[in-house]
Amino acid sequence: MTAKGYAAHNTTDPLTPYSFERNEPGPHEVLIDILYCGICHADVHQSRNEYGHTQYPFVPGHEIVGRVRTTGQEVTKYKQGDLVGVGYFILSCGHCPNCASHEEQFCDNGITPTQNGKLPGGHTTKGGYSNCIVVNENYILRISEKLPPAAVAPLLCAGITTYSALKHNQVSAGHNVAVLGLGGLGHMAVKFAKSFGATVSVLSSSPSKTTSALALGAHRLVDTGDAAQLKTATGSFDFIIDTVSARHDYNQYLNLLKKDGTLILLGVPPEVPPIHPAMLAFRRRKITGSFIGGIEETQEMLDYCAKHNITAEVEVIQPSYINTAFERMLDGDVKYRFVIDMSEL
Ligand SMILES: [Zn+2]
Ligand SMILES: [Zn+2]
Missing domain, CATH: 3.40.50.720 (NAD(P)-binding Rossmann-like Domain)
Known part of the structure; x- marks a missing residue:
């Protein structure tokens, strides 16, 4: 299926609108319509290849909140319409000691980051600066309807x-x-x-x-x-x-x-x-x-935030403002996180 988003095409030019293909959800995967995506410093650094291994075109985004559009046949945890989140990674090996102890972020075989990660088939992952994403149900978080979803997005990484x-x-x-x-x-x-x-x-x-x-x-x-x-x-x-x-x-x-x-x-x-x-x-x-958190702990954090009414302080922007937001963030000119409204794509 065709997805719409924003991508960096090289180290220097601004991000521009970009269409690309996403796979249909497999049996254990969920197709999510993205509502909001936070802008993390890693997005800027990777867009400019400052970590050295960016695959272009690069679609950033790993602070994702959205709603389930469809689910694969074997999915049991989520159903159409559920409010969900996706964070820094969308896959890990699932069987090493760290995965077994719910600390997938330290997977001995390496996590697959949501952006610029390598999937088992060799494809490079494309992140949340887009209208939809497909993720295995075990790497999706449940999000309370009690909190404003834009202000929840940065909880997925920050x-x-x-x-x-x-x-x-x-x-x-x-x-x-x-x-x-x-x-x-x-x-x-x-x-x-x-x-x-x-x-x-x-x-x-x-x-x-x-x-x-x-x-x-x-x-x-x-x-x-x-x-x-x-x-x-x-x-x-x-x-x-x-x-x-x-x-x-x-x-x-x-x-x-x-x-x-x-x-x-x-x-x-x-x-x-x-x-x-x-x-x-x-x-x-x-x-x-310390480095992000496991899926179980991320769910615990989101539930804690819903119970105690904790969210990020955000400035919601249109996708066309992404490049300006990058510059302002590098200047420290944001209180405290930019979040992109993906319904405006
Ligand atoms: Zn981040
Ligand atoms: Zn593992």
Whole structure:
């Protein structure tokens, strides 16, 4: 069947309207009409081949909310009309230890990302900047009708990435948590950490963001450009959630952790300055990382959000605005996630 979408055709030109073929759903697959798709930083980087293996034409999009149009004959979990989501990956091997323990994101045989992934037949996956997608029922999420679907879309990547990191590190009431980087990931980290009962600070060199940080539920903003404020914050946090994917110095932030505190990395900068072992040894501090979440945990997160009325802060745009949105996002000019209204394709 013919699908409509937006694609990048090379590293430099803007994304343009693009028609392509999608397979009819197989026995265990579901055809989803896409309503909304969030814009993640990975979409911009992959459009420009900054990770080095982009297959063109490239259709980005892995924060997808839509409705089931049709289902394959063997599908039991979903029916026509259901509100559903698709996140960062649409397939994994299903039988390795990590898949068996519901952590498919760490599949030993490699996940198939929703965009620019390799399917078993050799086809390259095309993502959610399109009007429809076909996905195996085991990699689809159920979405509550209670929440506005546009504001749910970013939960499928930014949401689960921060939720899983906080859950795995058992962030809870009584913890002092700092969030570095107040973008798509960072604003969800503030919301979840606050919801889990932690006291949340935002670390930023822009004190003008204080009002926004407090509106999201943060307790305060620490101005990292102010030496006096940094000194006061030294040794004060149990966790720092670092969402920054540009080059930055981890040592400055390690110094803000308590004894046994943990720096949790969610961004993957191309290179970083050396880490001083003394920053770790003398206070037994730790550095760890986290990567999206499994299907079961993503469903748990979506159900948690429906119960506690948590969504992303979004700016909904038309598909024709995608290229402008890319530029604005790189400039940090969005509160906090662009979401494309795919009904306007
Ligand atoms: Zn993403
Ligand atoms: Zn696996």
